[in-house]
Amino acid sequence: MGEILKIDNISVSYGSIRALTDISMSIDEGAVVSLIGANGAGKSTLLKAIVGQEPLKSGSITFAGETICQTKHHHGGLTTDLIARRGIALVPEGRHVFADMTVEENLDMGAFMVRDQALINKRKEEMYDFFPILGARKKQKTRSLSGGEQQMMAIARALMSAPRLLLLDEPGLGLAPLVVQDIFNKIKIINEENKVTVFLVEQNARLALRSSSYGYVLENGKIVLEDKGEALLLNEKVQKAYLGA
Numbered sequence: 001m002g003e004i005l006k007i008d009n010i011s012v013s014y015g016s017i018r019a020l021t022d023i024s025m026s027i028d029e030g031a032v033v034s035l036i037g038a039n040g041a042g043k044s045t046l047l048k049a050i051v052g053q054e055p056l057k058s059g060s061i062t063f064a065g066e067t068i069c070q071t072k073h074h075h076g077g078l079t080t081d082l083i084a085r086r087g088i089a090l091v092p093e094g095r096h097v098f099a100d101m102t103v104e105e106n107l108d109m110g111a112f113m114v115r116d117q118a119l120i121n122k123r124k125e126e127m128y129d130f131f132p133i134l135g136a137r138k139k140q141k142t143r144s145l146s147g148g149e150q151q152m153m154a155i156a157r158a159l160m161s162a163p164r165l166l167l168l169d170e171p172g173l174g175l176a177p178l179v180v181q182d183i184f185n186k187i188k189i190i191n192e193e194n195k196v197t198v199f200l201v202e203q204n205a206r207l208a209l210r211s212s213s214y215g216y217v218l219e220n221g222k223i224v225l226e227d228k229g230e231a232l233l234l235n236e237k238v239q240k241a242y243l244g245a
C-alpha cells in the first residue's frame with residue numbers, strides 16, 4: 001500500500017525554543033508506526049503539528065496526497081477542524097476526556113463532523129460492542145471511570161469520526177501493565193480489522209516497537225534512528241537507551 005502521511009523536513013518552535021528540527025517521516029497506509037523518545041524529546045509536539053495545533057517554522061505535511069500543514073509563508077495549511085474532517089484523529093496525551101459528561105456524550109463529541117444521527121448511533125453501538133465496559137457505563141459520568149476505561153473511551157471517541165489515520169499519544173501512560181496490554185490489543189484490532197493506519201507515541205518502547213512494523217527514535221527534537229520495529233528492538237543503542245538492556 002502507498003504512503004498516507006508524509007512529513008517533509010518540518011521544524012516547530014515555542015518562541016525561541018526549538019522543539020522539532022528538520023523532521024522527515026513517511027507512514028504507509030495500513031501500517032502501525034511508532035515514535036519513541038524520552039520525556040521532552042518532542043513527541044507530543046510532532047503529533048500536534050500533524051493535526052494543525054502547532055504551526056510549522058519550516059517544511060510541510062501531506063496526507064493522502066494533499067498538503068495539510070505548511071508554514072505561514074505558504075498560507076499555513078488547513079485548520080485543525082478541516083484536518084480532522086480529512087480523516088486524522090488524535091487521542092491526546094492525558095486523554096483530555098470531558099469528565100463531567102457521560103461516556104455517551106463524549107462519544108457524541110467525537111462525531112461532531114457527522115451529520116447523520118443514524119450513523120452516529122450505529123458507530124456508538126459498534127464502540128459499545130468493541131469496548132463492552134463503555135457500553136455498560138454509557139450513562140455514567142466519565143470521571144467515575146478508571147484510568148484505563150477513560151483511555152478506552154478517548155480511543156472510542158477518536159474512532160467515532162471513522163479516521164483513516166489514528167494518532168495515539170502515550171496511550172499507556174500511568175496505567176497498570178495488564179491494562180496497557182489490553183489497550184495495545186485493541187489498537188492491533190483497530191489496525192488489522194478496521195484498516196486504520198496507526199501512528200503511536202510511547203515511552204514504553206518495547207511494547208510500541210513490538211506492535212509496529214516501523215519505528216522512529218526522536219532525541220531532542222531530531223530523528224536519530226529509523227528502521228523496522230523488529231530491527232530497532234535489536235538495535236544496541238535502542239536497547240541501552242530505551243529498553244533498559
Ligand SMILES: Nc1ncnc2c1ncn2[C@@H]1O[C@H](COP(=O)(O)OP(=O)(O)O)[C@@H](O)[C@H]1O
Binds near residue numbers: 014037042044045046
Ligand atoms: N506549550 C509549550 N510552550 C513552550 N515549550 C513547550 C510547550 N510544549 C512543549 N514544550 C517544550 O518542547 C519540548 C518538547 O515537548 P513535548 O513535545 O511535550 O515532548 P514529549 O511529548 O516528547 O515529552 C520540551 O522541551 C517542552 O518543554
Ligand SMILES: [Mg+2]
Binds near residue numbers: 043044045093169
Ligand atoms: Mg508528550
